[in-house]
Amino acid sequence: MRVQSLTLAAAGAALLAPTMSPAVEPLAFQEQVVRHEGDVRAADLLARVRDCVPVSRGRYATDDGLPATVPVCGTDEAVFWKADMDIDCDGRPGQYCNGRTDPLFSPATAYQQADGRYLSAERLPYIVVPTPSPVWNYRDSGVRGGSVAAVIYKDRVQYAVVGDVGPRGIIGEASYASAKALGIRPDPRGGGTPSGVTYIVFKDSQVKPIEDHAAAIATGERLARQFVRGR
Numbered sequence: 034m035r036v037q038s039l040t041l042a043a044a045g046a047a048l049l050a051p052t053m054s055p056a057v058e059p060l061a062f063q064e065q066v067v068r069h070e071g072d073v074r075a076a077d078l079l080a081r082v083r084d085c086v087p088v089s090r091g092r093y094a095t096d097d098g099l100p101a102t103v104p105v106c107g108t109d110e111a112v113f114w115k116a117d118m119d120i121d122c123d124g125r126p127g128q129y130c131n132g133r134t135d136p137l138f139s140p141a142t143a144y145q146q147a148d149g150r151y152l153s154a155e156r157l158p159y160i161v162v163p164t165p166s167p168v169w170n171y172r173d174s175g176v177r178g179g180s181v182a183a184v185i186y187k188d189r190v191q192y193a194v195v196g197d198v199g200p201r202g203i204i205g206e207a208s209y210a211s212a213k214a215l216g217i218r219p220d221p222r223g224g225g226t227p228s229g230v231t232y233i234v235f236k237d238s239q240v241k242p243i244e245d246h247a248a249a250i251a252t253g254e255r256l257a258r259q260f261v262r263g264r
Contacts, residue, residue, distance in 0.1 A: 073257040075185045081261055082106065082113045082233060089169035093204035095119075095227075103204050105169050110260050112174045113233040116205030118186070120212055121161050121197055122221040124152040130209055135221035143198040144178035147242035152196050154208040157244055159196025160184060160232055161206035168201070175236035179243040181253045185231040186215040192253030194240050205230065235260070 088107035095103060095117040103116050122130035123139040130153075132138045142152040142159075152159060160182050162171045171177075180195040184207060191214045199206055207230075209219045218224035235256040240248045 073183075073190060073254060073261060075188045075190050077261040078183055078185055078190065078233060078257060079231060081108070081263070082111075082115075082231060088112055088174055091168040093163060093168065094202055095205045097200075097203065101202070105174075105204070107174065108260075109236075110256070111233050111235050112171075112176065113231060114204055115231050117227050118212060118215075118217055118225045118230045119206040120219055120221045120224045121159075121199070121206050121208050122154045123197060124154045124208075125150060127153060127155040129219070130154045130221065137221070142196055144196055144243055146244045152208075152244065154210060156210055157196060157208060157246060158184075158191055158193035158211040158214055158249070159208045160193050160211065160234075161197045161199040161208075162195055162234075163204050164198050164201040166201040171195075171234075174234075176234050177239060179239040179241060180234050180236075181238040181240060181249055181256060182232055182234045183253055183257050184211055184215065185233070186217060186226070186229060189215050190257070191215050192246075192250045192257075194243055194249050195234065196243065205232075207232075233257075233260070 085104060085106035087104040089105035092101040093103045094101045103114055105112055105114050122135040124142040126140060145151055162176060165171065176195060178195055182193045182195065184191045184193050191211055193211050196208065212219040212224060217226050238252060238256060240252060
């Protein structure tokens, strides 16, 4: 199960959650899957991350209570890991992400939009990185809020940004919008997938404003193209 995000604003979560009945998105969400956001194929990206040169000093668990089996790996251009996908529904409350639909809901994310509001997990594809620790500090790898990531599941590629920070010992989490675009069930209560997701974060990249998903796609496609060509 997903553990509590470290960005939790516990005192305000219940007050900020909408007073609505829990919403469950219809299974028809899969009809809206974006198979590709550009012309770089999933297979080509996966070929570049076949081998792991660890940049972390240890490994991460994919869920609370599980053994630590996932290293963060690196190349000159990117860091990457292969894990599960838990659903992050934190940030601005909406129809599907709020205190009633998600028992671990937090109205805050680690990073904010240009207007000062927290991110919307329903609308913005973003991924979660672990809180810096002796195992790995994402900042040391040229990763920050707004860094661009290519998230791969089966034959699908979704571009996203680093938008939240999670528990220090767990890896493998992305926003409701990221899961939905990849055809992964986005329900924060029981959605996600237990394996098969590859996260590639391009070093020293950043989208400003962080909520500009069109810019994330354009930047991600350019960097992904360079990455598969090995330059």
